[in-house]
Amino acid sequence: MNDYINEKILPKVMKFTNSKIITALKNGMIYTIPFIIIGSVFLILSSLPVTSWAAWMTSTGLVPYFNQATNFSFNVMSIIAVTGIAYEWARNEGIDALPAGITGFISFLVVLQPTATINDPTGKVLVQNTQHITGWIDTSWLAGKGMIAAIIIGLVTGWVYSWFVKNKITIKLPEQVPSNVANSFIALIPAAALVTFWMLVYMGFDHFAHTSMLQWIYNIIQSPLQGITDSFAGALIVPLLISLLWFFGVHGSSIVSGIMTAILLSNSTDNAKLFAAGHLSQANGGHVFTQALLDQFGTVTGAGITIGMVVYMLWFAKSAQLKSLAGLEIAPAIFNINEPILFGVPIVLNPLMLIPFIAAPMISMGLTYIVIKIGLIPLFNGVYVPWTTPPIISGFLVGGWKTAIWQALMLVMTFFVYLPFVRSYDKMLYSEEQANLAAEEAAK
Numbered sequence: 001m002n003d004y005i006n007e008k009i010l011p012k013v014m015k016f017t018n019s020k021i022i023t024a025l026k027n028g029m030i031y032t033i034p035f036i037i038i039g040s041v042f043l044i045l046s047s048l049p050v051t052s053w054a055a056w057m058t059s060t061g062l063v064p065y066f067n068q069a070t071n072f073s074f075n076v077m078s079i080i081a082v083t084g085i086a087y088e089w090a091r092n093e094g095i096d097a098l099p100a101g102i103t104g105f106i107s108f109l110v111v112l113q114p115t116a117t118i119n120d121p122t123g124k125v126l127v128q129n130t131q132h133i134t135g136w137i138d139t140s141w142l143a144g145k146g147m148i149a150a151i152i153i154g155l156v157t158g159w160v161y162s163w164f165v166k167n168k169i170t171i172k173l174p175e176q177v178p179s180n181v182a183n184s185f186i187a188l189i190p191a192a193a194l195v196t197f198w199m200l201v202y203m204g205f206d207h208f209a210h211t212s213m214l215q216w217i218y219n220i221i222q223s224p225l226q227g228i229t230d231s232f233a234g235a236l237i238v239p240l241l242i243s244l245l246w247f248f249g250v251h252g253s254s255i256v257s258g259i260m261t262a263i264l265l266s267n268s269t270d271n272a273k274l275f276a277a278g279h280l281s282q283a284n285g286g287h288v289f290t291q292a293l294l295d296q297f298g299t300v301t302g303a304g305i306t307i308g309m310v311v312y313m314l315w316f317a318k319s320a321q322l323k324s325l326a327g328l329e330i331a332p333a334i335f336n337i338n339e340p341i342l343f344g345v346p347i348v349l350n351p352l353m354l355i356p357f358i359a360a361p362m363i364s365m366g367l368t369y370i371v372i373k374i375g376l377i378p379l380f381n382g383v384y385v386p387w388t389t390p391p392i393i394s395g396f397l398v399g400g401w402k403t404a405i406w407q408a409l410m411l412v413m414t415f416f417v418y419l420p421f422v423r424s425y426d427k428m429l430y431s432e433e434q435a436n437l438a439a440e441e442a443a444k
Contacts, residue, residue: 013245017255023092024158025151026258028085032077033384036265039074040272040383042066044397047276047381067276071139074272074384077265078146082108082154089158095165099187103194104157108150110198111205113212114138141214144269147262148222149214157194164190222266229263230289235369239298239361246303247357249348253303257294264291265384272382280379288372292380292398296407297361297368300391302338304357305364307391308414309422310341319429321345322422335388345425352425356418363417364410377402 016022046057046066057063086104091097115138141149164170171185205213228234238256245252267287274280282288301307310333313326322345329340347353371377380398389397395407 013250013255017250017258020089020092020159021155022258024085024089024155025262026254027088027092028083028154029081029258029261031084031087032080032265035073035080036077036384037386039070040385042069043074043272043276043381044383046070047278070272070276075139075143075269077144077269078142078150079105079108081147081262082150082157085151085154086158086161089155090162090165093162093166095162096183096186099183099191100158100161103161103187103191104154106191107157107194107198108146108153109137110195111149111153111202111213112138112141112146113202113206113214115140115212115215143273144266145218145222146214147266148225149217151262152217153198160194160197161187161190164193222263225263226267226287229260230267230287232366232369235289235293235365236362238294239365240358242299243304243358243361246342247348247354253299260294261291264289264294268292268380268382268384270382271379275381280381282373282379286379288369288379290380290382291384292382293365293368295385295387296391296394296398296403297364297410299336299361299387300364300394300407301333301336301411302341303361304338304342304347305360305411305414306338306341306347306357306418307333307411308360308416309345309353309356309418310338311415312419312422313426316423317426319426319433321429321433322426334390336391337388350425353421356414356421360414360417363413367413368406368410371406377406 043066046063048054048057057066083101083105086107087097087101090100114133114136118133118136165186170187170189173182173185201213205211205216209216229238238260242252242256245255268290271280271286271290274284274286280286299305301310310326310329313322314330317323317326325340325344329338329344332338332340342348345353347357368377372379378399380403381400383398385394385397391407391411392404395404
């Protein structure tokens, strides 16, 4: 079975993973992470659910300023993504990438058609139909709501821009012209062609569908995708795929996250907006499956949530191999790094460890999905914490003290999931070690 998977399945998976589309998407989305983290910090500070802190923030008048920082860091990830994806496509093609990224950014703005109402500071609606009002940008499309459109625009723009440059359909200036000036003219023809193309797309949707491309994609593609992922089945399938890929030595977290990040961050952004407004609930459209569910309950302490196994190895293992590995792994596990366990135990291609490696994250995410649905712990607030944030702390940041306690319970659960399997494996290793020692003594 291993041979079949290694020879027939994994090459196709790796070809897909290393394709231009997935590479540009995965690398381009990374540019959003620092700004999401920055915006999350200001979101936490402006909306911390502590009465004394909230009163102090209100009295100082800092909340609007903190919201401004959140709105133009966390809530502009679509324009960062479209720029990053177009940039990465061009960079992977070996051409000057910055003009491609800027062209992607401009292309996104070209097809953006305002749909949000305009309100005064008291919330009174000043303009209801803003579709053809000029001179302003509808920021509601700059966050998660416009993410799928940003991905499509970024990929198409990067591909077309690179095609023009690689086929030398550009303005060529003499060698004496400074390179920065020459590069700007190289971008002129492909950028003009792309801006014209996206303008025609805008015209087509506006004239024939009486809507915008972004709104159409959101209704037809993004909303259904968010609904599918934001389900109990989604909460089970995603960790299953991550663990299966890791079992065969493929970086499952990177592959699945490269595909899922856009949707999960969109769900997170929706929750963040509701949280900032004080209306975060399932009734108001809050999502259960966000990036936090995957990071804090699917891959916390590493893929497979191997902390339960590490605890057994550290305190109860008899074999020298597992004891020594536990000493090396316990510190990285706190920061959600577990490659020493995956390849050292090993878990990779070890049939004895496959069941708990798959079961632990599926149980954790499945049970967490259920307890959120029934209201035992709150919806995640949309805050994005770095993946190296230690457990318990990360649980508190994304959902408060109840989530932190629940996260601790899930970590304890993994000990009992791994226990019978790692104990059997430990006995096998210990027996082998004792046999080797006996053989060495006999040889002396």
